[in-house]
Amino acid sequence: MAEHPIQGLMNVTMEKIHQMVDSNTIIGKPIITEDGTTILPVSKVSFGFASGGTDFDGKNAANKDLFGGGSGAGVNIQPVAFLVVKDGCVRTIQLSDNADTINRALTMLPELVDKVAALIKKDEKKEEPAAPAEQ
Structure with a gap:
């Protein structure tokens, strides 16, 4: 056909x-x-x-x-x-600016985690005691 x-x-x-x-x-x-x-x-x-x-x-x-x-x-x-x-x-x-609050929060979450991780690493470096000086 x-x-x-x-x-x-x-x-x-x-x-x-x-x-x-x-x-x-x-x-x-x-x-x-x-x-x-x-x-x-x-x-x-x-x-x-x-x-x-x-x-x-x-x-x-x-x-x-x-x-x-x-x-x-x-x-x-x-x-x-x-x-x-x-x-x-x-x-x-x-x-788009018309995203609701939940979508904005989810979008910002990875950046927030990176910033918090950087702050924690920064604080850990400050808290490490200095090596004692030898006499």
Whole structure:
């Protein structure tokens, strides 16, 4: 059985959407700065498509193979954050201010842990007793 024209239309639509929306669209290509910091853009991607068609059913035999159809797609790409990798530490920088308190706290948690760990190490160095002088 021959392929119906709507199948070809749907295949082309899906191929084009696949080209527009892939993993490189969501997590962008890494940007590496001179000091070795790697920055990864993160985006929110929304897309939709519609496709349809009809066979023309006419009394004229010449019209029996006529087909009308169309398709359309839309993509919305919104940058939402950056992942910053420096000296083995990963930090998230969110771009939207509409995040609720819990999301902001979770975003700040890794940085807070790093700062507390640095303070603890600093205090441990101060508390170490000095070696006694030999006489």
